[in-house]
Amino acid sequence: MKTEDLFEETLLAITVNKVRTGLTMLGIVIGIASVIALTAIGQGAQGMIQSSIQSLGSNLLVIIPGASKTFGSTVSAGLGSAETLTPDDSNAIASLSGVEAVSPEASGRYQIIYNGSNTQTNVLGVVSAYPQVRDLQVAQGRFITDSDNNSSARVAVIGPTVLQDLFGSSIATATPDMAIGQTIRIKNVDFTVVGVTQSKGGSGFNNQDDMVFVPLTVAQHFLIGSSQYLSEIDVEAQSQQVMTQVQNEITNLLLQRHGISNPQNADFNIINQADIVAAASSVTGTFTTLLAAIAGISLLVGGIGIMNMMLTTVTERTREIGLRKAIGAKKKDITMQFLTEAVMLTFGGGIIGIVVGWIAATVVSSLTSITTIISLSSILLAFGVSAGIGILFGYYPAVRAAKLNPIEALRYE
Amino acid sequence: MRQIIECRDIRKTYDNSGVKTPVLKGVTFSIAEGEFVAIMGPSGSGKSTLMHIIGALDTPTGGEYYLDGKDISKLSDDDLADIRREKIGFVFQAFNLLPRATVLRNVTLPLIYEGVAKEKREEIAKQALRESAFPEGFWQHHSNQLSGGMMQRVAIARALVNNPALILADEPTGNLDSKTGEIVLHTFQSLNEEGKKTIVLITHEAYVAEHADRIIHILDGNIVRDERNKNKRMAKTENL
């Protein structure tokens, strides 16, 4: 039997009962479409989370003060609130090999006033290395410099959200020009605005858009008070490869400096950006797998629908099968015919499913903030899976058809 | 004259989980090329069982069967399928056409399994339809739009396309009224006389059997009489 004849026979057979064919295919269409759409959403979410973690900075290690544990008790202070990190620690870290830049930070939350407008926000005492380490750009003006720190200059760089809160109004958008050179009050201390940072579009607790940056020395003396402790030290490693090594070096250095022999009792925590990415990826990966599994179940149901229809078809067409065998069709010819029928159904359903899934994913990404990623691999997978389902669920009915005894089949009523 | 069929002591016993039913009890006969033979007997006498063996749809449990000079009594299912495709054309009581396919497609069906190209297939099929006196105006009709007599002529045309050594018809007029049955019998007669086809017709009706040149009487699994038909009936053609 020629391949083109096989396809023609199959096409003829499945177009005989269009409604039934359509309904059977619908199961596969829904299955494949949900696989495509849900993995697109999952992968899109994964991509978004990863890029937002990457935007924190590159090759970043974040050191925060942490639980200092004492004998017999596991009382620990909240993360970041303990006072264990000092500027000297920061300087020591800067001299380690593999460290590109170090940014010590001290933060507090204060009322900020400008000309009657006020806002409550995070004020961060920083050094000149901050923009490099945390991947921040200045939109206009300049950032905090080393000489600002040395001379304890009362200058401030504000984020775009603060700019709008203080200098804008509900009807007008503030421009950096309106702020630079102006004086704002933070905790009753006057600061001159020297720069405005670019928006990073972040949100939540660590939103760099809603922040005021001042020299670290100024923050320590005028805002936080006498304390010389740091709230955080950000370290940029020279490369991705040395991050773990740098992390170990810092751990050892700080343990030694703080006189702690047992690493279990460390009074600081080091967060590795790669770990966050990995953790987030594994969460979103699990999420995507879960979505795909749910979609897979509907695909399975679709496959069983195909098998059901094929078995019905085989029974209905018993006489036809008997005739085909009587006029010379071999087992292989019959098997191929019914298998091709099943595969054509699932493959057709698969193609429609890919299109429907694509449309669904596009609609989702246009209605929500989730960007969806339809990868070639998920399309190829969908093709493979739909053809595979056709073979898997079409095989048994096809073999049953081929096994029919022509005499019995011809006599069948 | 070349022998198309040679049956030597053919036996068939059905064995349904230990229950043995002997149906053919040693049948010996031969049919030469170009003969038109009727196998006649009452219901349950074993006619269809014999036809299945002659038609290579089944194998005997005993004896030898030579079809066109070749012993096919012990072949596998797939080898039998090859024999059927090459040597036999079937006509069934219930026509067994593909209902939603055109006449032309139905007739070309056996050639699909032979791997004949489409144009060639249709050419052969049209020739066969002409031989079986099927009106050209209906070639593109779906087979379920035809009358019984026309359906059976489509089936006859389908039996002709592989140029078989033997045409086997099991009760071909059983589902037809006497008028259309007459047309079908006429078609067989002209295929035999003008087309020189070897035809074996199975029936329980003496009237139908009398259209053949020779009648083999079968009763209870044995041949009881095998004789030349001295007063052959000619199918009336005015109905055509």
Ligand SMILES: Nc1ncnc2c1ncn2[C@@H]1O[C@H](COP(=O)(O)OP(=O)(O)OP(=O)(O)O)[C@@H](O)[C@H]1O
């Ligand atoms: N698969 C089978 N198993 C057991 N017995 C069978 C089987 N097939 C046929 N028989 C029996 O064999 C006998 C002959 O059957 P067969 O169909 O050959 O008769 P027939 O002459 O064609 O009859 P009819 O004119 O009714 O078609 C019957 O008694 C039938 O019951």
Ligand SMILES: [Mg+2]
């Ligand atoms: Mg019978």
